[in-house]
Amino acid sequence: MNDSFSIKRNKYWVSLSMGFVNSMEYRFDFLISLLSTTFPIIIQVFVWTAIYDASTKEVLYGHTFPQMMVYTVFAGAISMFIRTGVEQSINRDIHSGQLSNFLVKSIMYIPFRIMNSIGEKLSSIVVMILFSVIASIAMYVFIGFEMQVINIILFLPAIVLAFLLNFFIFFCISTLAFWITEASRFFYSITIIVMVASGGVFPIDIFGTLYVKVLKLMPFMYTTTFPIKVINGTLSSGEILNGFLVQIIWIVVFSFFATFLWKKGSKRFVAVGG
Amino acid sequence: MKIIQVNDLTRDFEYYKKAQGIKGSIKNLFKREKKIKHAVKGISFEIKEGEIIGFLGPNGAGKTTTLKMLSGILHPTSGSATVAGYIPWERKDEYKRMFAFVSGQKTQLWNDLPAIDTFYLNKCIYEIPDDEYNDILNELATLLDVKHLINIQVRRLSLGEKMKMQIIASLLHKPSILFLDEPTIGLDIISQQKIRSFIKNYAKKQKVTIILTSHYMKDIEDLCKKVIVINEGSVVYNGHLKDIQSMFHMKKIMNLVFSENIDFEQLKKYGSIIEQSEFKATIELDVKTYAQNTTKILTEFPVIDFTMEEPSVEKGILKLFERNAGNPNE
Numbered sequence: 001m002n003d004s005f006s007i008k009r010n011k012y013w014v015s016l017s018m019g020f021v022n023s024m025e026y027r028f029d030f031l032i033s034l035l036s037t038t039f040p041i042i043i044q045v046f047v048w049t050a051i052y053d054a055s056t057k058e059v060l061y062g063h064t065f066p067q068m069m070v071y072t073v074f075a076g077a078i079s080m081f082i083r084t085g086v087e088q089s090i091n092r093d094i095h096s097g098q099l100s101n102f103l104v105k106s107i108m109y110i111p112f113r114i115m116n117s118i119g120e121k122l123s124s125i126v127v128m129i130l131f132s133v134i135a136s137i138a139m140y141v142f143i144g145f146e147m148q149v150i151n152i153i154l155f156l157p158a159i160v161l162a163f164l165l166n167f168f169i170f171f172c173i174s175t176l177a178f179w180i181t182e183a184s185r186f187f188y189s190i191t192i193i194v195m196v197a198s199g200g201v202f203p204i205d206i207f208g209t210l211y212v213k214v215l216k217l218m219p220f221m222y223t224t225t226f227p228i229k230v231i232n233g234t235l236s237s238g239e240i241l242n243g244f245l246v247q248i249i250w251i252v253v254f255s256f257f258a259t260f261l262w263k264k265g266s267k268r269f270v271a272v273g274g
Numbered sequence: 275m276k277i278i279q280v281n282d283l284t285r286d287f288e289y290y291k292k293a294q295g296i297k298g299s300i301k302n303l304f305k306r307e308k309k310i311k312h313a314v315k316g317i318s319f320e321i322k323e324g325e326i327i328g329f330l331g332p333n334g335a336g337k338t339t340t341l342k343m344l345s346g347i348l349h350p351t352s353g354s355a356t357v358a359g360y361i362p363w364e365r366k367d368e369y370k371r372m373f374a375f376v377s378g379q380k381t382q383l384w385n386d387l388p389a390i391d392t393f394y395l396n397k398c399i400y401e402i403p404d405d406e407y408n409d410i411l412n413e414l415a416t417l418l419d420v421k422h423l424i425n426i427q428v429r430r431l432s433l434g435e436k437m438k439m440q441i442i443a444s445l446l447h448k449p450s451i452l453f454l455d456e457p458t459i460g461l462d463i464i465s466q467q468k469i470r471s472f473i474k475n476y477a478k479k480q481k482v483t484i485i486l487t488s489h490y491m492k493d494i495e496d497l498c499k500k501v502i503v504i505n506e507g508s509v510v511y512n513g514h515l516k517d518i519q520s521m522f523h524m525k526k527i528m529n530l531v532f533s534e535n536i537d538f539e540q541l542k543k544y545g546s547i548i549e550q551s552e553f554k555a556t557i558e559l560d561v562k563t564y565a566q567n568t569t570k571i572l573t574e575f576p577v578i579d580f581t582m583e584e585p586s587v588e589k590g591i592l593k594l595f596e597r598n599a600g601n602p603n604e
């Protein structure tokens with residue numbers, strides 16, 4: 001019975017490795033998906049370069065050009081990192097009735113989906129880390145951007161918490177599929193809205209102070225804006241600790257909410273077909 | 275001992291009607307007509323431990339919906355059921371470890387990965403020790419003759435091979451209750467037979483309780499002594515198969531091809547002719563005498579080819595209905 005306790009054979013660990021293996025099954029698609037994760041960031045860099053070139057001011061929306069570059073690179077990398085696509089997987093499971101296969105098995109769906117999502121994006125996570133390292137070196141050389149070791153260390157819990165928070169937010173959104181028969185297009189639009197509200201496209205300061213105040217009361221900026229501010233050194237250590245606390249509170253709130261919605265929704269599940 | 279008890283179980287589905295074409299779709303965007311389908315209407319039955327029960331009925335009768343409620347996938351609209359003391363839709367982990375749900379239409383296999391990956395995931399889900407897992411997998415794969423296929427991507431397998439893999443994946447944790455939902459649907463005759471004989475042997479060896487749904491009479495006849503016939507969400511018959519077998523087998527249908535024209539009046543002695551044309555005839559034979567009559571037909575007439583057919587399950591159910599209408603207490 002010893003082996004049932006080993007981590008390698010844990011069902012959720014195996015869900016992770018199956019997600020990883022599954023994502024590599026088609027080599028061409030796999031390669032392209034790795035390359036394409038960096039495209040949006042490169043496009044953003046070009047856009048901001050053009051905007052600053054055309055502008056007569058040094059500072060736009062409270063950011064100098066080097067600051068904006070740093071923000072853009074990390075915002076891109078972090079949004080790639082935290083985006084799981086779990087809403088699409090869940091929508092697919094519910095819409096096709098495939099969820100039945102999970103409901104009858106001795107496995108909990110929410111942890112299964114977390115682990116499977118991590119597994120599916122493990123390869124792009126590695127690419128994003130490599131990209132961030134290369135980009136950081138490039139930014140050091142070209143615009144003199146420096147990172148503190150302490151910020152890099154604090155960034156790790158910030159990004160892990162951001163990942164979990166984002167997962168639970170999207171898990172809650174995805175349970176909507178129990179009530180709406182086809183929701184995948186709705187999920188595409190909500191993904192974009194959440195990404196903008198999180199600061200994953202450009203700094204939320206662009207919207208003006210009123211919006212920033214509103215956004216601060218919401219969980220979204222703790223998935224992207226907060227980790228960026230941790231790594232670029234704009235927050236004090238007190239602000240960082242406070243940020244961790246807020247992240248954890250939101251994670252607890254959303255994980256409860258996710259469990260609640262899941263229980264409600266799966267009672268409504270109609271298991272179409274076969 | 276009763277292992278499954280179902281009382282007045284009911285399940286309704288809401289759906290929306292849509293008229294044909296673009297006009298209907300646009301109209302639907304603004305106003306939809308809500309409809310309710312009564313998929314299962316207050317059915318009750320009991321099943322004893324170790325029994326193999328056949329659920330027989332045409333498409334849309336409510337067979338699958340009932341199985342989905344018994345396996346906890348669906349919540350009922352009303353009514354109650356217990357399986358091995360558990361209420362299925364509470365989805366208790368202990369209960370989930372006791373049964374397996376095998377669907378002929380919805381695979382649990384990961385399509386892009388070889389079947390062995392799904393097997394391994396199930397091994398980990400049910401925490402099956404290594405030795406036991408290897409033994410069971412080896413045994414099942416040998417019995418079903420798919421050992422050479424377990425490392426091939428599932429989507430490249432044939433329908434019959436996928437079904438065999440599904441069965442293996444479902445039996446790894448040695449369930450004591452099996453819900454088999456149309457396990458032979460869409461398969462060719464030989465694959466159907468193989469799966470049937472596998473289930474038969476497995477049930478005998480492991481003493482599992484099985485509910486099998488099918489609309490192939492052959493599946494039920496081969497595997498089940500008792501049947502529950504349902505139609506339009508209600509139980510039409512619940513009892514021994516042999517008592518209603520006659521309903522499904524009163525007649526056999528024989529298609530004949532002759533080398534020359536024959537005297538159809540002569541042929542009428544043996545049964546009623548459904549169709550006749552030059553060199554061809556279709557005749558309905560009584561099940562009691564059909565063996566002798568078939569031999570006689572084959573020797574008396576210049577037959578060059580013939581096939582035998584069973585009347586459809588739907589026809590048998592219609593007869594059951596007619597009988598019940600005459601005597602509702604039966």
